[in-house]
Amino acid sequence: MYTCPPKKKLRQTSITEMLKKPLSQEEEKKKHTSSSSMERGGHVKMKPAGTSSTQGGKSVRGKERSVEMRDVLANAAEQRIQSAGSQSVKKTMMGTITNNTEDREWRGVPLSSLPCLSADNLNVPDVVPSPDHAVLVRLPVSPGTVPLPHPSSHSDTWDQCHVRMPCSPKSQYPKNKDMVVPRWSVITEALSRKINSVEDLERAVLEYNSRYISKWKFRGLHHLLEQEFEEEERACFFNKTLPVMVQLALSLPDLVTRPPPLLLQGTTHSVTLSQMQIASLLANAFFCTFPRRNAKGNDTEYARYPDINFNRLFFHKEQRSLEKIKCLLHYFQRVTTKPPTGTVTFTRQAVLPRDVPKWEASRQSLPSLHVSSAGLIEEATGLLQVDFANKYLGGGVLGLGCVQEEIRFVLCPELIISRLFTQVLDKTDALIITGCEQFSRASGYSSSFRWEGPHEDKTPMDQWGRRLCQVTAIDALHFTKQPNIQYEPFYVNRELNKAYAGFKVIEGSGGIPTGVATGNWGCGAFKGNPRLKALIQLAVCGHIGRDLAYFTFGDQQLRDDLFTMYIFLKENNVTVGELTQALNHHGYRGWSDGSDLFQYVCHSLGGSYDSDTDQELSKDSADVRVKATPDVKEAEDAAGHPPEPSQTKKPPTDIANCFPEPGRTTRCPLSEEKILQVLSECDRIFENEKAKKKQGAGPTSDDSSHKTETQRKMEEQESEPRRADKTTHSTSDSNRLSESPRKGEDQKSELRRPDKQAQSSDSNRLSESPRKAEEQKSEFRRADKAAQNTSESSKLFRLLDEYDRQMGQAPHSTSASEPRRRFSLLEGAHRKLN
Numbered sequence: 001m002y003t004c005p006p007k008k009k010l011r012q013t014s015i016t017e018m019l020k021k022p023l024s025q026e027e028e029k030k031k032h033t034s035s036s037s038m039e040r041g042g043h044v045k046m047k048p049a050g051t052s053s054t055q056g057g058k059s060v061r062g063k064e065r066s067v068e069m070r071d072v073l074a075n076a077a078e079q080r081i082q083s084a085g086s087q088s089v090k091k092t093m094m095g096t097i098t099n100n101t102e103d104r105e106w107r108g109v110p111l112s113s114l115p116c117l118s119a120d121n122l123n124v125p126d127v128v129p130s131p132d133h134a135v136l137v138r139l140p141v142s143p144g145t146v147p148l149p150h151p152s153s154h155s156d157t158w159d160q161c162h163v164r165m166p167c168s169p170k171s172q173y174p175k176n177k178d179m180v181v182p183r184w185s186v187i188t189e190a191l192s193r194k195i196n197s198v199e200d201l202e203r204a205v206l207e208y209n210s211r212y213i214s215k216w217k218f219r220g221l222h223h224l225l226e227q228e229f230e231e232e233e234r235a236c237f238f239n240k241t242l243p244v245m246v247q248l249a250l251s252l253p254d255l256v257t258r259p260p261p262l263l264l265q266g267t268t269h270s271v272t273l274s275q276m277q278i279a280s281l282l283a284n285a286f287f288c289t290f291p292r293r294n295a296k297g298n299d300t301e302y303a304r305y306p307d308i309n310f311n312r313l314f315f316h317k318e319q320r321s322l323e324k325i326k327c328l329l330h331y332f333q334r335v336t337t338k339p340p341t342g343t344v345t346f347t348r349q350a351v352l353p354r355d356v357p358k359w360e361a362s363r364q365s366l367p368s369l370h371v372s373s374a375g376l377i378e379e380a381t382g383l384l385q386v387d388f389a390n391k392y393l394g395g396g397v398l399g400l401g402c403v404q405e406e407i408r409f410v411l412c413p414e415l416i417i418s419r420l421f422t423q424v425l426d427k428t429d430a431l432i433i434t435g436c437e438q439f440s441r442a443s444g445y446s447s448s449f450r451w452e453g454p455h456e457d458k459t460p461m462d463q464w465g466r467r468l469c470q471v472t473a474i475d476a477l478h479f480t481k482q483p484n485i486q487y488e489p490f491y492v493n494r495e496l497n498k499a500y501a502g503f504k505v506i507e508g509s510g511g512i513p514t515g516v517a518t519g520n521w522g523c524g525a526f527k528g529n530p531r532l533k534a535l536i537q538l539a540v541c542g543h544i545g546r547d548l549a550y551f552t553f554g555d556q557q558l559r560d561d562l563f564t565m566y567i568f569l570k571e572n573n574v575t576v577g578e579l580t581q582a583l584n585h586h587g588y589r590g591w592s593d594g595s596d597l598f599q600y601v602c603h604s605l606g607g608s609y610d611s612d613t614d615q616e617l618s619k620d621s622a623d624v625r626v627k628a629t630p631d632v633k634e635a636e637d638a639a640g641h642p643p644e645p646s647q648t649k650k651p652p653t654d655i656a657n658c659f660p661e662p663g664r665t666t667r668c669p670l671s672e673e674k675i676l677q678v679l680s681e682c683d684r685i686f687e688n689e690k691a692k693k694k695q696g697a698g699p700t701s702d703d704s705s706h707k708t709e710t711q712r713k714m715e716e717q718e719s720e721p722r723r724a725d726k727t728t729h730s731t732s733d734s735n736r737l738s739e740s741p742r743k744g745e746d747q748k749s750e751l752r753r754p755d756k757q758a759q760s761s762d763s764n765r766l767s768e769s770p771r772k773a774e775e776q777k778s779e780f781r782r783a784d785k786a787a788q789n790t791s792e793s794s795k796l797f798r799l800l801d802e803y804d805r806q807m808g809q810a811p812h813s814t815s816a817s818e819p820r821r822r823f824s825l826l827e828g829a830h831r832k833l834n
Helices: 015-020 025-033 036-040 067-082 088-094 183-192 198-207 219-228 231-250 275-286 311-315 319-337 404-411 413-421 483-487 489-503 530-544 556-571 576-588 597-606 630-639 671-692 709-724 732-738 741-751 754-767 773-787 790-809 818-833
Strands: 106-108 133-135 172-176 179-182 269-274 343-350 369-372 384-389 429-434 440-443 450-454 470-475 516-519 548-551
Touching (some): 179 183, 219 319, 269 275, 275 319, 311 319, 319 404, 404 413, 404 440, 483 489, 489 530, 489 576, 516 530
Parallel strands (some): 133 269, 384 470, 516 548
């Protein structure tokens, strides 16, 4: 039988010892930041789909838990996973997972089982010219030959909706103070001279960029060609590669016969170019010929576009910059030696506000998952490969940047040309590139990045000459300064929408949606939480209907934690909407640092939670939302739709009835919910204990003999309005709170009970308004009703004490029978007390 990968063993803390442990200052500080309404509840209440996350202008936040309580909940969640009654997911995994799972680098389904691009599954749109698709090559494309440009003769456009081409007759350059000439003639003259050194190259480039003579320095290119290159390599570059690069750049008017359109924010538009057209455009970027792209400032024409000319790359002498230049020089050497014959399509995909999914209402199930600690995203051939992008495409590829996006761009330099025509990405925009080719191999990351040599890309092509490789560029939010805000619902929903824009299947695509190959998106310099980003991308893939391949880049702990979380979600049939609700409620607390994210989700989705938010959380007993029984499922199938939430709720069950009978291989379907009910009740009592001890009172066995400063102030505030309204409050509750000093002392003693603190504070607030007699009576009735649970709390403490004692005497076991043993001990303690 398959078992989940083991997580780090969590310490089993005695609940009674934990309740007696004094609070640290940090815990006290966190407690006061949590919402008072959530503190009253014994469990997490989930916000129903479609409802607002605020009430009265204030966020509804989750209840704070200490480290000890998180350990308890995590332990309960792990036992719930291990003892889950449904075996459907495990049986599915059995066909692909063997007993030696620990020795493998991946978990879940095999990578080869995910749908991918192939000749039989072309999950990409056709190349058809239209108002939303500019095709700059003549169709049809003949295999093995360089596509011809379209139109056949040059057609110039010089406006704000198209790339301003350096060969345009309207691009003018001041030859001197009295003469203005076409800039392309100056470029042609400068580059046609013999270039034998870096000094000659720099002089030629500055001839048509004269305003930057004092600013542009090609120090990095000097260092690479003159100090790192051997004499033979240097001679080959200046005598063979560079002259052909010049010829390629000056052939721009013949290869690109009309300017590519700009891909603007909020629009869905595509551009298809041949690989040779891209090579010519990149050669012009190498020689820094593009006009108006060097000016800085927010008021410049291209302030909302990345830079495209290579002058910044040539400046830096750091090794990682030199290695990136090596990749690009190798690319030019390849395309000038053997011209490529393919095409590449760039699609900007924008999701309009009306089309953004209502995430909390989504009823889609979660997709299949492959999670691996080995391998790279670009090695997942045929899948939609995610580029962890900057909102300015390419990020620092032409500067010092050398992380996931920059590395991918220099290994596949055709991606760099997207910087020429792609405006900065908006919050629901993504860029999807279909057909790019990889030219180089590399190793390392950031400062350790190294070019390792040429790469032969053998990815097959479709009928339009595009390689069956698709890359989607999505930019994550930057949380470097405030990493904790990433858990707030506003930012979670922003990341959901951004991933949706990138993962959404392009309109007009055929075949089956391919899987998504991704990883720790935005979790490097942007300080994103990998566990949060993994669940976000999992939810988006589930909503769209794409499977997910997740690469943890060597993090085995993340791999195992994520797969354990995935098994839990699948075993409990958690939908995308339910997962999103759990993530949003996790962020309502405000103070969360994400350390308890998986435990919180387990407790919220697998434990007792109610779908009725925005209601007072101090209920006498919580409704337990449970999975549908076979009878409910049969009724659901017969009706053709699932029942209302009220139909799937069951009344509280005696805890003794929730344990498996001896000798049976199955367990009662409510045992897991009831166990977490007990933990939730402990959680509530624990919070009340913390409130009692917040003034530093020692954790003695007779806490009722001590008064905190807060209680004394409360008693002083009570005395005057209660004496004035003694005749008004004629009910038994009012008499109990305002009679003689002797009874007053009895009431003060009751105030020290953990389960009476919230009720007393409510009574104090109501007593401050003597004229609201009817409101006070209603409050006192609620207090009386809650007081009936006093004996139940004491019984719970006795039950837990007996359970801890039996746990200490029983031999420790880590086998699969551990959950049953714990259930049996708790059942025995219950029977002994009864």
